[in-house]
Amino acid sequence: MKAARFHGKRDIRIDEIPEPTVGPSQLKIKVAWNGICGSDLHDYLAGPIFSPQPGKPHPLSHEEPPVVFGHEISGTIVELGPDVDTNTFEAGRHVVIDAVVGCGTCSQCSLGLKNLCATLGLIGITGWGGGLSEYIVTDQRNVHVIPDSIPLDVAACIEPLAVAWHAANRANFQPGMNVLISGGGPIGLFVLKVLKARGAGKVYVSEPSTQRRNRALAHGADAVFNPLVSDVFSQVIAFNEGAGVEIAFECAGITPSLDNCLKCTRSRGTVCIIALWENEGTLNPNVLVFGEKVITGSACYVQCHPDVIAAVADGRINNVADLITRRIGLKDVVELGFEALVNDKENQIKILVRPA
Template sequence: MKALRFYGNRDVRVDDNVPEPVISKPTDVLIAPQWCGICGSDLHEFLGGPTFCPTHPHSLTADKIPVVLGHEFSGIVLAVGSEVSEIVVGDKVCVEATQRCEECANCRSGRTNCCVYGPAFYGLTGLGGGLAEKVVIPVSHVFKLPSDLPVAYGALVEPLSVAWHAVELSGFKPGMTALVLGSGPIGIATILCLQAMGAKTIIVSEPAVGRRKQAEEFDVDFVINPFEEDVVAKVKEILKGEGAERSYDCSGIQATFQASVAALAAGGIAMNIALWEKPTQYNPMDTLVRERVIMGSIGYTGRDFAAVIAAIADGRLKGFEKMITARIPMEDTVSVGYDGLINNKEKHIKILCTPFPELLK
């Protein structure tokens, strides 16, 4: 079959002779991925990797590069194993991409995203991914989409689940105030989840003019240009002298980390969602004198996928379809998709790729 595979740093290729996956376990589901989003982690892997893509047999998957890419995907069920009853052939589904052992203390407690053998994901660490004509996934990772939801929108459930997990983990409650630092794809997803959870005020800090306009299109309350205004002072001005009750760093640089803490009210929580390329500096006094808390959030669990799908179905999550800014064939993933997100990122939020070019007609 045809699939997009990672071979190494800046070496991603479409191969025509990848072995087709087959159902080997009674709990397997065979899926034809129709749409797959390009994630920031894909770009990090391409530009600076391999990081997640294993150069030696992975402890969970036993795979090593070249591996099939794509972990934000949705598709149509082609076949199911003998013990699968909740999913049937023809269903529209999305995939919770976290790979885990199911046996360590973290997995047993429900923190499957923190498996001691991870982080690991379908579409990064082996066993197939969404940028292929077929993939086999355990039914425990497969989530049925609402019947009236276009399959393409199902590819957004994964990035929305990243944000949902972070917002819920931060203890966010309806009526709270929030600061979001960075309005790239995960920043936008965080805005949408905050809105769905009843935020009173959402303030966004974003230096890029194009991304500030994108944030405004998602109806946030205030957008700050950190190059022109002091983020901490502006947040306190907007909130009548108080800091934000929660902050979400979706950028991962020194300036956003510092602002995410300093802009908090007493007892506030700064949630880091960003991937970091290097360590940052931290002064413990910034948390001590106001009893603030710094937390981190990685990925999602199946509960987050179920919650996001429910919020889409009942209308709490609104406007997420505007995240899609381009749809392209899988063959153009690097030349158009990666290039657009690296060199023209202010134009794009989420680029979807498909192994089936007829879907673009």
């Protein structure tokens, strides 16, 4: 079968590889759609960062480059291993994949926090095949059946929605809270959708791109600000009846964005960092001291898929297809996929690839 494999920086190739075969507790899934993620872009532009280095196999997958890419996966079950739970899974059912793989034995895994595993692995980044190929085999623990009412293209967005859902959990988000999202890229917009679905009060989005600000408004933002031309703090205070927000989500990965999040959060509020930072940032600790503010990070997700699937199925999270800005075939994954996400940030949010 054909697969898009990451060989190294700016080197993704369509290779012919053997079709995978199911192990005892695995499912073979025919991939319907796979979304390209911001972390894939980090690897593509400057990697290997998250995927294994040449000569240094990942401790859990034991794989090194080239690895099949793609972790935002929807598809259809075509084959079940002999030990798979047939009450949950059957051939023909539509599924999505939880890409997070823990070792199962470290202290974090023992607490049920596989996303914080000391040797964290991710399907489609650190090994185990990926969604940018016709088929993938995955352990049943990482597979979630979805109702047929969720279209498979929308289903490919359940993984990034789980990232956003987990961030809201990490920030102790409660219905009615007013929130700032700093950065209106794919993750910022998915956070917006999740917060609105979970009953947020006012949600403000700070984002330099006009197109992305307009998208944020179309998806329920109560006000949007351009941080390059206006002071985000004064804007938030003006729109938020003189008060700071309860939570600010940092989705841009740069110091000015973190500064705005810290400033705009009210006393005892929370700043939750979701962005992956390419460079170190700075912050003024006194802002935390005098405001008794909390900073937390949010890494991938753990046990969020059932909640997200339910919210998409019952329409609390809706209009996701509008964030899918392009659908392409595997042969175009570099030119119309990765390169488009690098060069056309204004217009591209989520690009989906149909591998076969």
